[in-house]
Amino acid sequence: MGTPVRRNRQHPGVPVYSYPVDPxxxxxxxxxxxxxxxxxxxxxxxxxxxPGLVYFxxxxxxxxxxxxxxxxxxxxxxxxxxxxxxxVGRAAGLEEAxxxxxxxxxxxxGPDRPGPFLSWRAHPLLFPFxxxxxxGALRLQVPPSERPDWVRGIxxxxxxxRDRRDGYRQAALAHLVLLLVSVSRLASDVVGxxxxxxxxxxxxxxxxxxxxxxxxxxxxxxxxAVNLTPGHLTTVVRRRTGRTVQEWIVERRMTEARRLxxxxxxxxxxxxxxxxFADPGYFTRSFRRAHxxxxxxxxxxxxxx
Numbered sequence: 001m002g003t004p005v006r007r008n009r010q011h012p013g014v015p016v017y018s019y020p021v022d023p024x025x026x027x028x029x030x031x032x033x034x035x036x037x038x039x040x041x042x043x044x045x046x047x048x049x050x051p052g053l054v055y056f057x058x059x060x061x062x063x064x065x066x067x068x069x070x071x072x073x074x075x076x077x078x079x080x081x082x083x084x085x086x087x088v089g090r091a092a093g094l095e096e097a098x099x100x101x102x103x104x105x106x107x108x109x110g111p112d113r114p115g116p117f118l119s120w121r122a123h124p125l126l127f128p129f130x131x132x133x134x135x136g137a138l139r140l141q142v143p144p145s146e147r148p149d150w151v152r153g154i155x156x157x158x159x160x161x162r163d164r165r166d167g168y169r170q171a172a173l174a175h176l177v178l179l180l181v182s183v184s185r186l187a188s189d190v191v192g193x194x195x196x197x198x199x200x201x202x203x204x205x206x207x208x209x210x211x212x213x214x215x216x217x218x219x220x221x222x223x224x225a226v227n228l229t230p231g232h233l234t235t236v237v238r239r240r241t242g243r244t245v246q247e248w249i250v251e252r253r254m255t256e257a258r259r260l261x262x263x264x265x266x267x268x269x270x271x272x273x274x275x276x277f278a279d280p281g282y283f284t285r286s287f288r289r290a291h292x293x294x295x296x297x298x299x300x301x302x303x304x305x
Contacts (some may be wrong), residue, residue, distance in 0.1 A: 016243075019050040019105050019257065021291060023302035025171045027108040028176050030158040033099030045087035047269065049243060051129045052103040053179060054061050055142065055149055055150050060097030062089030072097045075147055079138040080265045083128040086137060102156045108173055126180070128187040140186045153179050157267040175240025201226065205237060205245065212251040214276050221247045224250060251256040255275070 021027060035055060045064065054063075056076045062069050063078065069089040070076075080086060128138055142150055153175050159174040209217070212270045222245050223230040237245050251277040260271045272283030272295075287295045 003266065005141050006026065006216055014045045014047055016047045016049055019048070019103065021051070021105065023258075023262070023298050024304070025161065026172045027105040028157060028172055029103055029161065030102065030154055031101040033097070033101055046083050047085050048080065049082045050103060050104070050105050051082055051126070052080040053183065054080060054099055054101045054137075056097045056099040057099050057147070058096055061085075064089045064136075066276060068136055070139065072099070073138060073141075075142045075144065077140040077142050077150075077183070077186065078297075079128045079140065079187070081137065084137045097193055102154055102157060102176065102179060104176060107258065108176060122298075134230070138187065140183070142182075142186065146182065150179070153182075186230070201228075201236060206248070209245075209249055213249055213256070214274060217249055217276065222249075232294050249276075250286065250290065254287065256285060257283075257295070258298070258302075261295055262302045 002022045019027065031054070040071045048181070056072050056074065058074045060072055063079075063083065064087040065078065071090075078086075156175045157172050157179075160168040160175070204226045207224060208222050212221070219230050219234065223233040226233065228236070235245060237243065237248070243251070257271055260274060261265055261268075264271075266274070268284065269280040272280050272287075275283075277286065279282035284294055287298070293299060293301070
């Protein structure tokens with residue numbers, strides 16, 4: 001099963017892929033990592049603006065991340081944070097490595113999902129994803145005794161999404177949460193460092209967005225709040241995340257708009273107002289641009305049995 005992604009911008013020299021949000025299916029997917037999959041991405045360095053886990057069952061090939069290229073070993077687990085640049089090093093041997101990627105969005109975590117990007121530090125299961133990217137994706141080793149559980153857990157997510165039996169959304173999410181709990185336990189020795197990572201400036205930016213996205217909020221407003229010039233702030237945020245400040249403001253507003261459309265019966269006009277759009281028409285156009293459909297159609301699709 002391939003991961004649905006959409007290339008929509010560049011992040012210093014590499015493409016950045018987004019996860020198109022679908023109101024019908026859970027925001028978690030599985031992709032098999034093998035030679036064919038690597039050929040589809042042309043073995044090129046790339047980044048995502050959503051998190052992912054890549055687990056390898058056997059040795060084979062190599063993976064580039066940050067400034068390092070590492071041989072793939074059995075039990076390797078890569079925790080790929082939004083913005084991490086990754087790519088295939090030595091493609092030969094990937095068939096033997098037999099890896100799987102699990103990718104998801106904040107929406108997949110339900111009502112307790114965090115806000116955008118580094119605001120995720122508030123969610124305990126996502127601490128391993130919150131860190132600087134100088135050394136690339138976090139690499140962990142799954143103990144031999146736990147490896148069958150990882151294979152079964154990933155296969156269970158894939159099966160639920162493929163078969164779509166009653167309750168499959170909740171079941172897929174439950175299996176994802178179990179995997180994230182396992183990651184947190186494997187990374188328990190580095191969690192303290194993650195909480196103290198050197199991303200204070202970005203944390204400040206996203207804290208401002210989190211507090212004020214319901215208001216009229218511009219790049220200039222955010223820059224003033226964090227004591228940077230708009231130009232410098234744009235450079236800092238784009239370099240680290242591949243997105244502009246304005247794109248992150250819109251992303252936060254759209255995340256909340258999706259929640260309100262599904263979890264309340266508020267009129268579309270009121271939903272737009274509550275997430276910072278004074279003009280209902282502009283809200284509808286922005287929502288359609290982000291999701292490919294109008295808010296009312298999104299609500300109808302999300303609420304269908």
